[in-house]
Amino acid sequence: MKLFSREQIYEADQQTIKKQDITSTELMDRAGSQIFNWMHLRLQGAQVPIHVFCGIGNNGGDGLVLTQHLISHGYHVTTYIVNYSHKRSKDFLINYDKVKSMTKTWPVVLEDNEAFPEINQEDIIVDAVFGIGLNRPVPDWVKDLFIHFRKTKAFTLSIDVPSGLFLDQPVKDEDAVVWAGYTLSFASPKLVFFLPETAKYTAQWEVLDIGLDQEYLMSTKTEADLIGKHEVLPLYMPRDKFSHKGTFGHTLIIGGSYGKIGAVILSSRAALSAGSGLVSAYVPKCGYIPLQSSFPEAMVLTDRDENEITEISFDLKPTVIGMGMGLGTSPNTLDAFEAFLKNNKTPLVIDADAINLLSKNKALLKLLPIHSVLTPHPKELERLIGTWSDDFEKLEKVKSFSKKYHAVVVIKGANTITVFQEKIYINTTGNPGLATAGSGDVLTGIITGLIAQSYSALAAAIFGVYLHGKAADITIEDYGYQSLTATHVIEYMGKAYLDLFEQPQQLPQEEPKEDN
Numbered sequence: 001m002k003l004f005s006r007e008q009i010y011e012a013d014q015q016t017i018k019k020q021d022i023t024s025t026e027l028m029d030r031a032g033s034q035i036f037n038w039m040h041l042r043l044q045g046a047q048v049p050i051h052v053f054c055g056i057g058n059n060g061g062d063g064l065v066l067t068q069h070l071i072s073h074g075y076h077v078t079t080y081i082v083n084y085s086h087k088r089s090k091d092f093l094i095n096y097d098k099v100k101s102m103t104k105t106w107p108v109v110l111e112d113n114e115a116f117p118e119i120n121q122e123d124i125i126v127d128a129v130f131g132i133g134l135n136r137p138v139p140d141w142v143k144d145l146f147i148h149f150r151k152t153k154a155f156t157l158s159i160d161v162p163s164g165l166f167l168d169q170p171v172k173d174e175d176a177v178v179w180a181g182y183t184l185s186f187a188s189p190k191l192v193f194f195l196p197e198t199a200k201y202t203a204q205w206e207v208l209d210i211g212l213d214q215e216y217l218m219s220t221k222t223e224a225d226l227i228g229k230h231e232v233l234p235l236y237m238p239r240d241k242f243s244h245k246g247t248f249g250h251t252l253i254i255g256g257s258y259g260k261i262g263a264v265i266l267s268s269r270a271a272l273s274a275g276s277g278l279v280s281a282y283v284p285k286c287g288y289i290p291l292q293s294s295f296p297e298a299m300v301l302t303d304r305d306e307n308e309i310t311e312i313s314f315d316l317k318p319t320v321i322g323m324g325m326g327l328g329t330s331p332n333t334l335d336a337f338e339a340f341l342k343n344n345k346t347p348l349v350i351d352a353d354a355i356n357l358l359s360k361n362k363a364l365l366k367l368l369p370i371h372s373v374l375t376p377h378p379k380e381l382e383r384l385i386g387t388w389s390d391d392f393e394k395l396e397k398v399k400s401f402s403k404k405y406h407a408v409v410v411i412k413g414a415n416t417i418t419v420f421q422e423k424i425y426i427n428t429t430g431n432p433g434l435a436t437a438g439s440g441d442v443l444t445g446i447i448t449g450l451i452a453q454s455y456s457a458l459a460a461a462i463f464g465v466y467l468h469g470k471a472a473d474i475t476i477e478d479y480g481y482q483s484l485t486a487t488h489v490i491e492y493m494g495k496a497y498l499d500l501f502e503q504p505q506q507l508p509q510e511e512p513k514e515d516n
């Protein structure tokens, strides 16, 4: 799913109005009616007090359309105009007049220095104060209103975006934003719903289709895409009946040091579960027995040293190499890594200590083959690209890094983000159960195993992150968040693949009656 920018959404608006020959008021009607339908389906006329807070622009206008439907369906609704500016949008005014003509209880106009209405915890707040038109800091008294919302603990439904949240700027004051329980967003979810610093402002979100011009939406390229099943299915490469294990490549996993051989076992097993035809592991001598006994499918090569990697040389031709897990960063290992990079031509997936080695010796970065995949967690990323002041700056820095080194960067997190050059891909699978030892090693193994099967580096990163998260999502149905382990994720990879082709459940059909 594409994540449209603010400018693109305004443009989609204009194109829709032009091509469908409708007025902006009619488009607003669609928006407000969709919000109403969503609420009506859930409330079924329940007499819970609903407080609709409207700004003076089109977000407020949407709120006023909602109000009209709520009133005509007999809901217990109070409408407020948050009068933060004396300007009014045309469609706001049209709907303001409609509301006033249908009820004797006109909307309550809230101004600076006025008491805020009493709201109980069981009530519902609808937040239509600011939408995507927010372009400067929220006035202090409106901020106080948002604090008031939060204090009431009432369920808060935001229209389009939680008010006070900028689409392209960090939040400087978290009290100046509405903390939504749910956001109903038009056209597409907004990038800020997925960034670590701003995701918390809406607990849940949903997109409402207001019939914007399909041609514009389809043909417009976005800076960010949201990755779900629909997006990864076209990446999936079906298997040919006449294929053999050589068809699916040979993964080599290089890593491990004394006490950290498990990381290599996890990565190697994950590469095989992702579908790599062959898997070999290159480890210090101490890793030989653990690997051979716990993972019989793998071939094992060892360093001359007992406890750490001191030389990387092997006599096989892997399709791809995944490296860094449990590697350590000792001077000997660094020397081996540097010598390896100078001669290596095989595609690489780089994780953990291999990233740390690159961060400490930035000159080595230019030795990476093009389209190498790096899979840092936030701390590793910081070592690699330096600190950032906010998520937007972080993404810009990662994009520059990706362009400079022609690398695919996978930023691990609650919503793992894959960056390649100018474009970002936000994953939607995965859960807090993945915050567990070894889950990163498994991810690296999966991505490496996909490249072995001739997925491109970018496709492998996007698809691998998706499958890893999906396997974890299926695992928690059996194990819950706490008991999920990295090994489960490997074992549930098959289910993650099968889920790609699972049809949505259909209602049982009635048997046709036989005539006699």
Ligand SMILES: NC(=O)C1=CN([C@@H]2O[C@H](COP(=O)(O)OP(=O)(O)OC[C@H]3O[C@@H](n4cnc5c(N)ncnc54)[C@H](OP(=O)(O)O)[C@@H]3O)[C@@H](O)[C@H]2O)[C@@H](O)CC1
Binding pocket: 009, 010, 012, 013, 027, 028, 031, 055, 056, 057, 058, 059, 060, 061, 062, 084, 085, 087, 089, 129, 130, 131, 132, 133, 134, 135, 136, 137, 138, 139, 159, 160, 161, 186, 187, 210, 212
């Ligand atoms: N295709 C779609 O998605 C559709 C979208 N629709 C809806 O339209 C919404 C966008 O509406 P919008 O452009 O009128 O802006 P909105 O957010 O209501 O702000 C109002 C005005 O406030 C001002 N202002 C800004 N910051 C301020 C501040 N800190 N303090 C004080 N004032 C401030 C600023 O005006 P300015 O003063 O800068 O001239 C701004 O214009 C969108 O979110 C969706 O809900 C649907 O109706 C139809 C289909």
Ligand SMILES: [K+]
Binding pocket: 059, 127, 128, 129, 130, 131, 158, 159, 160, 161, 162, 163
């Ligand atoms: K809003």
